[in-house]
Every structure is written in structure tokens, then in C-alpha cells.
Amino acid sequence: MFSDMKPEEITGEFKEISLDLYQSITRKILYTELETAYPEGKLIVSTTSIDGIITYVNQSFIDMSGFSEEELIGSPHSILRHPDMPVAAFKDLWDTIQRGEKWQGYVKNLRKDGGYYWVKASIIPKIRAGKIVGFTSVRRKPSRTKVNECIALYSTMNA
Ligand SMILES: Cc1cc2nc3c(=O)[nH]c(=O)nc-3n(C[C@H](O)[C@H](O)[C@H](O)COP(=O)(O)O)c2cc1C
Secondary structure (H helix, E strand, O other): OOOOOOHHHOOOOOEEEEEEEOOOEEEEEEEOOOEOOOOOOOOEEEEEOOOOEEEEEOHHHHHHHOOOHHHHOOOEHHHHEOOOOOHHHHHHHHHHHHOOOOEEEEEEEEOOOOOEEEEEEEEEEEEEOOEEEEEEEEEEOOOHHHHHHHHHHHHHHHO
């Protein structure tokens, strides 16, 4: 599920970094500076189990991430984790949704081909009989102004 990224799957010139995911697994990430623009009018949707394992993706998710449905279902959501995203952003995300609250934020996601795309994400806990049983995430096109603010903020947080 967490195989290293392979140079032959990357489009364009790339940099290499190792990321510690899931608190324990180290994954070799190959990433480029090529942005894929968020398509107008589309929603990118996924659902996960309580521990963040992907259980459903819609077609826009598949198209934007570059992974197949088979590669995504059963993988941890951190398959999209980009090295520019601060650890603290994901801590805030998990702290919020585990309290049963909705989280909103701007996320830079890694594509299978090493490129990236920005999203405005909402994550909503699915609660049944008072217990959290999973999460649903819906992403929309972010404004450029907000993306530029996040680029600056996240680079400060990572410094
Ligand atoms: C419903 C849901 C959707 C998520 N969507 C993303 C996403 O699009 N990109 C991402 O990097 N992490 C996403 N996450 C957070 C990941 O589970 C993970 O915390 C993050 O990628 C950082 O990896 P790590 O927790 O292994 O350090 C999502 C989590 C949930 C529960």
C-alpha cells in the first residue's frame, strides 16, 4: 500500500524526499513543480474508515490524483501527502474530526505522477448511534488568493 514512488511514473524533473507516514512507515516521495489546475465545477469526494483508509472515491478523485480506483481503495489517505504540507495541519485535522466536528482547510495534494493540486477540503465525521464510524471528504476549487496565503503560511510552518 505504501510503495515508494518510481522514477518511470514521474512526469518531468523531480526532487526526492523520505516522508514518515502513519507514524511508522517511511515512503520515498518523488515530486515535481508541475501543478494540475483544479477543474471548474467539480467536486472531489472520498470516504474513509475511522483510521483514514480509503473506502470510496469518485471519478474526479481518480482523474485528479492519477491513481486508479484499485490503487486507492484500501490505501491510507496519506497516499496523497505532499512534503510541503505541515505536520501540524494534519494534527489539527485529526484532532478536529475525532472530536466529531467538521474540519475545513486548504491542502496541497501529491499526484501519482509527482505533480500536485490544491484543494479546499471539508471533512465530515459519519456518526451512527453516537459513534464515529468513518469520514467523508468533499473538495472544491480553492481561490488563488487563499492558495497563495497557504503557500506562505505552510512554508513558515515547515521552516
Ligand atoms: C476523510 C479524510 C480525507 C483526507 N484527505 C486527505 C488528502 O486529500 N490529502 C492528504 O494529504 N491527507 C488527507 N487526509 C489526512 C491523511 O489521513 C493523513 O493524516 C495525512 O496525509 C498525513 O499523513 P500521516 O498522518 O500519515 O502523517 C485525509 C483524512 C481523512 C480522514
